[in-house]
Amino acid sequence: MTADLNLLAVMEGASRLVACLLLAPLLPGIINKVKAWVAGRRGPPVAQLYYDLARLWRKGVVLSTAVSPAHVAGPAVAWVALVAAAVLLPAGSGAALSFQGDALLFIYLLALARFATAIAALDTGSAFEGMGAAREVSYAVLAEAALITALLALAVHSGSVSLASMLVPSAGAGSALLAAGLFTVLLAENCRVPFDDPNTHLELTMIHEAMVLDHSGPPLAAILHGAALKLLLFSVLLTEAVLPIGKLEPLPAAAALAGGVLATAVGAGLVESLLARFAFRRVPLLLTTAFLLCLFALLAAWKGGGL
Amino acid sequence: MTPGILLAVAGICLVAGIAVALRFARAWLCLTLAGCAAALGACAWVLAGGGTWELKTAFPVGGEALRLQFDGLSAFFMALISVLGGAGAAYAREYWPDSRHPHSAATGRAWWSLMLLCMGAVLVAANGLQFLVAWELFTVSAYFLITRERQRREVRAAGWLYLAASHAGTLCLFGFFALLAARTGSWALGPMRGQPELAPLFWLVLAGFGVKAGFFPLHIWLPSAHATAPSHVSAILSGAAIKMGIYGIVRFGGWLPVPAAAGWTVAAVGAASAVLGVAFALAQHDLKRLLAYHSVENIGIILLGVGFGLVAARTQAPWGQFALAGGLLHIWNHGLFKALLFLGAGSVLHATGTREMSRLGGLWQKMPWTAACFGLGAAAIAGLPPLNGFVSEWLVYLGFFDAVSARGTAAWAAIPGAVLLAVTGALALACFVKVCGVVFLGLPRSAAAERAHENGRWMRAPMLALGAACVAIGLAPLFFWPAVARATEVWGPARADAGCPASLGILGAANVAIAAVALLGAAALWRRVRRNGLRRAVTWDCGYAAPTARMQYTAGSFAATITEWFEWILCRERTARPPEGLFPRSAGRREHTPETVLDRMVRPAAAGVMAVSAAARRLQHGRLQAYILYVVLALAALGLLAAAGGVR
Numbered sequence: 001m002t003a004d005l006n007l008l009a010v011m012e013g014a015s016r017l018v019a020c021l022l023l024a025p026l027l028p029g030i031i032n033k034v035k036a037w038v039a040g041r042r043g044p045p046v047a048q049l050y051y052d053l054a055r056l057w058r059k060g061v062v063l064s065t066a067v068s069p070a071h072v073a074g075p076a077v078a079w080v081a082l083v084a085a086a087v088l089l090p091a092g093s094g095a096a097l098s099f100q101g102d103a104l105l106f107i108y109l110l111a112l113a114r115f116a117t118a119i120a121a122l123d124t125g126s127a128f129e130g131m132g133a134a135r136e137v138s139y140a141v142l143a144e145a146a147l148i149t150a151l152l153a154l155a156v157h158s159g160s161v162s163l164a165s166m167l168v169p170s171a172g173a174g175s176a177l178l179a180a181g182l183f184t185v186l187l188a189e190n191c192r193v194p195f196d197d198p199n200t201h202l203e204l205t206m207i208h209e210a211m212v213l214d215h216s217g218p219p220l221a222a223i224l225h226g227a228a229l230k231l232l233l234f235s236v237l238l239t240e241a242v243l244p245i246g247k248l249e250p251l252p253a254a255a256a257l258a259g260g261v262l263a264t265a266v267g268a269g270l271v272e273s274l275l276a277r278f279a280f281r282r283v284p285l286l287l288t289t290a291f292l293l294c295l296f297a298l299l300a301a302w303k304g305g306g307l
Numbered sequence: 308m309t310p311g312i313l314l315a316v317a318g319i320c321l322v323a324g325i326a327v328a329l330r331f332a333r334a335w336l337c338l339t340l341a342g343c344a345a346a347l348g349a350c351a352w353v354l355a356g357g358g359t360w361e362l363k364t365a366f367p368v369g370g371e372a373l374r375l376q377f378d379g380l381s382a383f384f385m386a387l388i389s390v391l392g393g394a395g396a397a398y399a400r401e402y403w404p405d406s407r408h409p410h411s412a413a414t415g416r417a418w419w420s421l422m423l424l425c426m427g428a429v430l431v432a433a434n435g436l437q438f439l440v441a442w443e444l445f446t447v448s449a450y451f452l453i454t455r456e457r458q459r460r461e462v463r464a465a466g467w468l469y470l471a472a473s474h475a476g477t478l479c480l481f482g483f484f485a486l487l488a489a490r491t492g493s494w495a496l497g498p499m500r501g502q503p504e505l506a507p508l509f510w511l512v513l514a515g516f517g518v519k520a521g522f523f524p525l526h527i528w529l530p531s532a533h534a535t536a537p538s539h540v541s542a543i544l545s546g547a548a549i550k551m552g553i554y555g556i557v558r559f560g561g562w563l564p565v566p567a568a569a570g571w572t573v574a575a576v577g578a579a580s581a582v583l584g585v586a587f588a589l590a591q592h593d594l595k596r597l598l599a600y601h602s603v604e605n606i607g608i609i610l611l612g613v614g615f616g617l618v619a620a621r622t623q624a625p626w627g628q629f630a631l632a633g634g635l636l637h638i639w640n641h642g643l644f645k646a647l648l649f650l651g652a653g654s655v656l657h658a659t660g661t662r663e664m665s666r667l668g669g670l671w672q673k674m675p676w677t678a679a680c681f682g683l684g685a686a687a688i689a690g691l692p693p694l695n696g697f698v699s700e701w702l703v704y705l706g707f708f709d710a711v712s713a714r715g716t717a718a719w720a721a722i723p724g725a726v727l728l729a730v731t732g733a734l735a736l737a738c739f740v741k742v743c744g745v746v747f748l749g750l751p752r753s754a755a756a757e758r759a760h761e762n763g764r765w766m767r768a769p770m771l772a773l774g775a776a777c778v779a780i781g782l783a784p785l786f787f788w789p790a791v792a793r794a795t796e797v798w799g800p801a802r803a804d805a806g807c808p809a810s811l812g813i814l815g816a817a818n819v820a821i822a823a824v825a826l827l828g829a830a831a832l833w834r835r836v837r838r839n840g841l842r843r844a845v846t847w848d849c850g851y852a853a854p855t856a857r858m859q860y861t862a863g864s865f866a867a868t869i870t871e872w873f874e875w876i877l878c879r880e881r882t883a884r885p886p887e888g889l890f891p892r893s894a895g896r897r898e899h900t901p902e903t904v905l906d907r908m909v910r911p912a913a914a915g916v917m918a919v920s921a922a923a924r925r926l927q928h929g930r931l932q933a934y935i936l937y938v939v940l941a942l943a944a945l946g947l948l949a950a951a952g953g954v955r
Binding site: 057059060061062063064065066068069070073074075076077079080081083084097099100102103104105107108109111112114115118119122123124125126127128129131133134135137138139140145147148149151152155156159160161213214217218219222239268271284298302305 | 335366383474652668669671672678682686689690691692697700701704705708709711712714723725726729731732733734735737739741743745747748750751808809810813814817820821824825829831833835836839840841842843844845846847848849856858859864865866867868869872
């Protein structure tokens with residue numbers, strides 16, 4: 001499979017990417033709205049993150065006296081890595097860029113984003129941010145194992161290592177298992193309850209929020225937008241792994257994709273409303289469960305005999 | 308010029324280097340660099356143009372006619388050695404100068420040249436005896452390089468351990484070459500795949516070269532030797548010397564028939580080394596010891612690729628080529644970024660005088676170049692795009708995924724292989740976030756770290772060159788593919804040639820794009836920050852009024868979550884003095900990670916052997932009466948035996 005580089009494909013890919021970047025901040029808004037409904041509050045507007053981003057982008061920056069240039073470069077590199085991952089992920093039929101083995105680049109781009117964020121956090125020399133970075137990179141070990149197992153399941157099922165072909169069919173017999181596993185990974189990687197609490201203000205209990213304590217202004221905007229984009233990426237991955245979106249006509253495919261992403265966001269909101277955050281020592285247990293779910297999905301795909 | 312002439316020039320330069328090393332440092336450096344450049348030229352010739360250069364003379368060396376052979380595989384390894392040999396030689400000029408080390412610097416230069424020469428000789432030797440001679444000289448010269456500071460006790464201990472372990476390995480190699488010569492009737496080396504009775508010899512190869520390669524659990528000598536050697540020596544030890552073990556395994560795995568279980572064993576050993584190596588690395592508090600354990604990890608990744616290559620070679624499966632190519636490319640990559648990291652660690656040691664990470668911190672302010680180069684190396688070793696480590700790991704993954712898609716027996720091994728490789732990658736990332744954060748970022752944790760200074764250009768230039776090589780392989784993998792293809796081609800077992808993975812070029816282009824956009828993005832964000840206005844303040848510490856550098860997160864705390872998962876093998880020793888009373892005056896906590904295999908297995912076993920030997924030695928004490936008693940007892944025992952058996 002070679003990259004299709006004609007003008008039309010490039011235009012289509014670019015417009016898809018722009019849509020991705022523009023729509024991403026909606027997801028945290030939806031989750032917050034769901035949480036507000038469950039709690040019987042009115043909650044912030046769905047578009048709240050857009051306002052926040054616009055405000056942060058115009059704000060001045062307070063930098064710690066200890067930080068190196070990596071403190072500003074980190075959020076930029078992380079954001080670029082996530083955007084590059086978005087380029088690889090197909091939305092509907094065909095990605096902007098697709099080649100044999102792009103699934104692995106996808107995983108390692110997420111790792112690059114993690115590396116950049118954690119380095120930027122440690123740069124301040126703050127114990128809280130050290131704590132957050134340590135938790136982030138530690139739990140990511142298990143999350144990455146689960147994610148690669150999920151991709152192996154998709155590869156077995158579709159016989160390909162390219163996201164565009166892997167995500168065309170549904171995951172087959174193991175769909176439910178894979179969905180549960182990927183949803184757990186989504187919650188962990190995007191710092192949602194029960195792994196992390198995006199709302200808390202007690203640093204000791206946070207992962208992601210603890211890492212960005214010292215960021216402000218445009219770098220914080222890049223981090224927040226990157227986080228929203230990552231959430232969107234995982235929701236799209238989950239939806240496409242479970243639903244055979246690549247086999248539908250463009251319009252139903254877009255509708256199904258939007259529905260799936262919306263359902264994922266609502267699901268994350270409901271989990272957040274109904275569950276309390278786990279104690280940190282139980283987090284590895286839950287992530288191991290996610291890994292096992294993906295492993296069983298892999299076995300199911302193996303038994304299912306592929307296409 | 309042919310490769311032969313270039314190799315001869317390289318050899319002459321190195322020999323001349325040995326001659327002038329003691330007196331003329333500058334001439335030695337020029338000769339070494341010229342020799343390395345000539346050798347690199349010969350490698351480029353063979354790797355780009357193909358073909359094999361051979362020399363058969365009647366000139367006897369070690370009682371056998373001298374036979375040399377320089378093919379793609381030799382060239383692949385020699386290219387790495389010449390790059391690191393040159394970089395280390397330049398680095399040593401400032402790092403280990405005559406002014407600070409009046410005696411050891413001069414002899415160190417001679418040993419350096421000798422080691423490069425002998426490593427080259429191992430690579431071109433096509434005769435078992437000559438191979439052994441070159442191998443032994445290489446091992447011994449490495450010992451003298453490791454023990455440059457013999458006045459220190461820990462250096463002597465590390466050197467002794469290295470020598471003992473290496474010779475245990477060499478013993479296996481003696482056995483291997485002797486048995487090979489006995490069965491084939493000649494010391495000549497070359498492809499002999501048609502003789503299946505030679506297959507069991509592979510286990511001797513694996514054990515003998517495995518000690519040098521340092522895979523788990525034969526890595527016992529590696530951490531202490533790498534940690535205590537001068538840093539440019541650590542760089543070439545980790546970058547090139549342990550690769551000679553891999554060379555042996557790859558070379559004889561290709562030339563000889565291998566047993567059915569060989570590929571599986573190599574892959575299993577590789578997986579164990581990869582995961583456990585990085586687990587041990589996470590628990591270290593000594594910067595260079597940590598890097599040494601990462602060598603165990605990366606040797607594991609290389610062996611994963613090579614092992615699957617061996618497995619696939621039996622069934623002619625095309626995916627094996629990707630795994631093997633990934634493993635081979637990782638040899639280069641690991642050599643480059645690990646040498647870069649060791650040189651970076653050497654700069655830190657040079658500037659602060661300590662390898663203890665908990666005494667460092669905030670070094671980026673004083674040593675921006677070192678910090679940047681080390682950061683680049685850290686991203687590369689963590690396998691992050693767009694750098695070289697990712698390209699080789701990507702190739703190995705591609706082999707695994709294709710194996711899984713092909714659904715053979717190999718798929719059952721490829722699934723855990725891929726998962727463990729992912730886990731290794733994530734653990735390595737965690738470890739290098741820790742190292743970069745604790746050593747270079749934040750605030751200085753000690754006065755030594757505060758007084759640090761950037762090093763001069765002789766130490767910076769090799770690091771920049773190695774960093775540039777890391778970036779180059781990451782951005783233009785297609786340019787380097789022919790070299791890997793040449794090495795896999797001559798490697799051996801005939802099999803389906805899968806060719807270059809079609810997407811490698813696209814991966815390279817994607818890497819270029821990512822690198823460019825990331826640089827642009829960082830620049831744009833910085834501009835935006837400057838335009839919006841920038842204010843400086845202390846790090847926010849929850850409103851605490853007097854934050855100090857000692858309140859920063861430590862390396863031990865950073866890795867605590869992960870090291871707890873591996874407690875079953877780390878067996879850490881802890882001593883704590885908890886605070887007591889209402890106004891505690893002092894409290895402390897010390898944690899040490901022993902080398903589990905060495906301290907829990909090898910040392911007790913060695914102590915047992917020593918106890919038995921000491922007991923046996925008591926029989927020999929020089930008292931004649933007792934000796935006569937032995938003779939009488941022995942005769943009586945013989946008589947009894949004869950009587951019981953019935954004399955015919």
